[in-house]
Amino acid sequence: MEATIDLFGKLKSFSEPELQKEILKHGKLLKANKGDILIKEGQHLNFLPIVIKGQIRVYQQKEDREILLYYVGPEQTCMMSLSSAYFDYNSAANGMATEPTEILVLPSYLIADWQLKYPSWNKFIIKTFKSRYDELLATFGSVAFTPIQGRVKQYLLERMKKDNSKKIPVSHQTLANELGTTRVVVSRILKQFEKDKTLKLYRGYIQLA
Amino acid sequence: MEATIDLFGKLKSFSEPELQKEILKHGKLLKANKGDILIKEGQHLNFLPIVIKGQIRVYQQKEDREILLYYVGPEQTCMMSLSSAYFDYNSAANGMATEPTEILVLPSYLIADWQLKYPSWNKFIIKTFKSRYDELLATFGSVAFTPIQGRVKQYLLERMKKDNSKKIPVSHQTLANELGTTRVVVSRILKQFEKDKTLKLYRGYIQLA
DNA sequence: CGCCTTGTGTATCTTTTGATACCATCGCGA
DNA sequence: TCGCGATGGTATCAAAAGATACACAAGGCG
Numbered sequence: 001m002e003a004t005i006d007l008f009g010k011l012k013s014f015s016e017p018e019l020q021k022e023i024l025k026h027g028k029l030l031k032a033n034k035g036d037i038l039i040k041e042g043q044h045l046n047f048l049p050i051v052i053k054g055q056i057r058v059y060q061q062k063e064d065r066e067i068l069l070y071y072v073g074p075e076q077t078c079m080m081s082l083s084s085a086y087f088d089y090n091s092a093a094n095g096m097a098t099e100p101t102e103i104l105v106l107p108s109y110l111i112a113d114w115q116l117k118y119p120s121w122n123k124f125i126i127k128t129f130k131s132r133y134d135e136l137l138a139t140f141g142s143v144a145f146t147p148i149q150g151r152v153k154q155y156l157l158e159r160m161k162k163d164n165s166k167k168i169p170v171s172h173q174t175l176a177n178e179l180g181t182t183r184v185v186v187s188r189i190l191k192q193f194e195k196d197k198t199l200k201l202y203r204g205y206i207q208l209a
Numbered sequence: 210m211e212a213t214i215d216l217f218g219k220l221k222s223f224s225e226p227e228l229q230k231e232i233l234k235h236g237k238l239l240k241a242n243k244g245d246i247l248i249k250e251g252q253h254l255n256f257l258p259i260v261i262k263g264q265i266r267v268y269q270q271k272e273d274r275e276i277l278l279y280y281v282g283p284e285q286t287c288m289m290s291l292s293s294a295y296f297d298y299n300s301a302a303n304g305m306a307t308e309p310t311e312i313l314v315l316p317s318y319l320i321a322d323w324q325l326k327y328p329s330w331n332k333f334i335i336k337t338f339k340s341r342y343d344e345l346l347a348t349f350g351s352v353a354f355t356p357i358q359g360r361v362k363q364y365l366l367e368r369m370k371k372d373n374s375k376k377i378p379v380s381h382q383t384l385a386n387e388l389g390t391t392r393v394v395v396s397r398i399l400k401q402f403e404k405d406k407t408l409k410l411y412r413g414y415i416q417l418a
Numbered sequence: 419c420g421c422c423t424t425g426t427g428t429a430t431c432t433t434t435t436g437a438t439a440c441c442a443t444c445g446c447g448a
Numbered sequence: 449t450c451g452c453g454a455t456g457g458t459a460t461c462a463a464a465a466g467a468t469a470c471a472c473a474a475g476g477c478g
Contacts, residue, residue, distance in 0.1 A: 062354045069346075083339050092346055116331070122324070129338035130292050133345070137278075137301055140349045144389045145271045147464070171425060180353045185465060187426065203425060203474060356434070380455060394435065396456060412444065412455065 007104070010052050011075055019118040028105045032056075032097040039095035045084040046108045050077045054101025058093050059177070067143075067180030069093055070135045079132045082125070085111035143180070151179050152189050156199070156208060166208040219261050220284055220313070228327040237314045241265075241306040248304035254293040255317045259286045263310025267302050268386070276352075276389030278302055279344045288341045291334070294320035352389070360388050361398050365408070365417060375417040 008020055030049075032038060038056060039045065049056070049072075056072040058080070072078050072095070080091040085108040114121040142151055155178060159168050176186045190206065193199050200207045216233075223229060238261075241247060247265060248254065258265070258281075265281040267289070281287050281304070289300040294317040323330040351360055364387060368377050385395045399415065402408050409416045 060350055060353070062350070065354060067353045069349075079342060083342070086335055086339060092343070092350075116325070116328070119325070125335075126295055126338075129335075129342070130295060133288060133292070133338070133342055134301070136342070136345055136349060140278075140345060140352070141269055141271070141301075143349065143352055144269070144276045145274060149464090173425075182466065183426090184428090184467080187428085188465095191427075201426080358434090382455075391436065392456085393437080393458090396458085397435095400457075410456080 007052070011050070011104070013075055013120060013124050014118075015120050016118050019114065019121055022110070022114065023104070023106065026107060026110060030103045030105050032101045032103060034097055034099050036097045036101075037094065038097065038103075039078070039080060039091050039093070041091055041094050043091045045081045045089075045091055048077055048081045048085055048106045048108060048111055049095075050104040050106065051075070052102040052104055054103075055098045056095050056101060056103075057098045058095050060093050065180060065182075066177045068178040069139070070132060071098070077124075077128055079128070081108070082111070082128060084108060148179065148181055148185060149189050149192075152186065153193075155179060156206065160208055167205055168208065169205040171204060216261070216313070220259070222284055222329060222333050223327075224329050225327050228323065228330055231319070231323065232313070232315065235316055235319060239312045239314050241310045241312060243306055243308050245306045245310075246303065247306065247312075248287070248289060248300050248302070250300055250303050252300045254290045254298070254300055257286055257290045257294055257315045257317060257320055258304075259313040259315065260284070261311040261313055263312075264307045265304050265310060265312075266307045267304045269302050274389060274391075275386045277387040278348070279341060280307070286333075286337055288337070290317070291320070291337060293317060357388065357390055357394060358398050358401075361395065362402075364388060365415065369417055376414055377417065378414040380413060 007024075008014060014020060014023065029052075032054070038049065039058075041061065051072050051074050053074055056078065058069045058072060058078055059066050060069060078095060080089075080093055080095070083089045084091070111125070115125050116122075142154065146154070152175065155175065156168060159170070160166055172186045172190065173183045175190075176183045179186070190199070190201055194201050198209050200209070223232065239258075241263070247258065248267075250270065260281050260283050262283055265287065267278045267281060267287055268275050269278060287304060289298075289302055289304070292298045293300070320334070324334050325331075351363065355363070361384065364384065365377060368379070369375055381395045381399065382392045384399075385392045388395070399408070399410055403410050407418050409418070
């Protein structure tokens with residue numbers, strides 16, 4: 001890989017100089033545009049993507065329904081690829097860039113080696129497994145126990161925190177895709193919230209009260 | 210720990226003699242009865258249980274509803290404890306023995322050390338993370354996309370395979386708890402299946418056709 | 419400007435799921 | 449033997465969620 005200005009300024013997790021050398025040697029930088037599909041369900045993966053900048057949306061799909069699993073943000077990687085690195089495995093989800101995204105791509109066969117050699121890499125791997133699991137478990141609990149109305153509210157509140165803004169740019173259809181339901185259901189629920197004065201609806205965005 | 214006959218005959222994953230010594234030195238054997246609660250939601254865990262014999266049911270609960278996450282069988286361990294070993298963490302689920310169960314209990318602080326020292330231990334850890342994730346993801350997809358009727362069918366078929374028997378000893382209430390719904394719903398669906406001749410209902414068990 | 423895509427509002431109808439209630443039966447233990 | 453809890457059948461009603469269809473508006477683009 002060509003020397004990249006400030007790569008490890010953005011990837012602070014990897015402190016060992018030796019590890020950094022290896023990453024520079026074997027890694028490739030990739031740029032993805034908004035909407036680019038990086039991983040498809042059923043696909044066999046032999047690389048590990050680490051997001052440098054931007055974001056990847058990982059979701060499951062069934063017929064015309066889809067549901068969000070998690071986002072991969074900077075300094076993070078994806079479970080599907082990680083699973084593939086250790087076992088013969090086909091992706092159980094899709095990955096799509098939600099904005100222009102820069103990705104560091106590493107070949108799978110190095111993952112396990114590095115894990116034994118470099119403590120910071122090991123920590124990264126374990127942390128990924130752990131936090132992805134937690135996320136999924138939280139979403140699972142939500143889907144299993146909370147009616148959609150509550151999940152819409154949850155989603156909007158989390159989004160507000162994350163973006164630090166009460167103006168949430170999302171279409172009803174997109175919201176439905178995040179939550180695993182349909183557009184009509186989302187519109188209906190949002191309208192109810194609007195009547196309850198908890199938000200206002202506009203074309204293309206939602207303004208929380 | 211007192212020398213235990215054939216412990217490593219049952220735990221074939223741990224091949225290194227050094228690791229076996231460590232396990233014998235720091236581990237304790239524990240016996241649980243059917244119905245014993247081993248882990249509670251919110252509880253802080255400082256041990257890692259590895260099942261030797263029997264089974265632990267790990268599930269989430271909310272008010273009077275509950276839903277199965279997974280079972281921990283022989284040679285397996287639980288995600289909650291594993292997460293606790295690496296990070297400050299409170300269990301997000303409950304664990305209960307479903308039958309008389311023998312458990313090897315190891316202190317949390319050793320998990321990470323051993324992982325760097327013993328490849329077979331590392332493999333065990335990674336495999337646990339990976340397979341627990343896969344299970345949860347499968348269940349998640351099922352809950353998100355499949356109507357309950359289909360999930361009842363899935364459950365019964367899987368149970369048939371696992372037990373290698375078409376006679377499935379389970380009450381409607383228990384089935385409801387596994388699937389995150391209520392008894393009445395399960396009874397209704399099962400009755401429909403009986404009308405369709407795909408199974409017969411008896412007190413305390415279900416006979417698949 | 420007209421056209422097309424995307425986004426939104428809403429009505430109607432059906433299906434699924436849940437809540438409640440009541441009753442019958444079984445089997446265990448006092 | 450009686451009582452009681454666990455199990456299961458079922459009816460009724462309500463709520464949640466989904467399917468379909470249609471209308472309209474906003475905005476980009478040729």
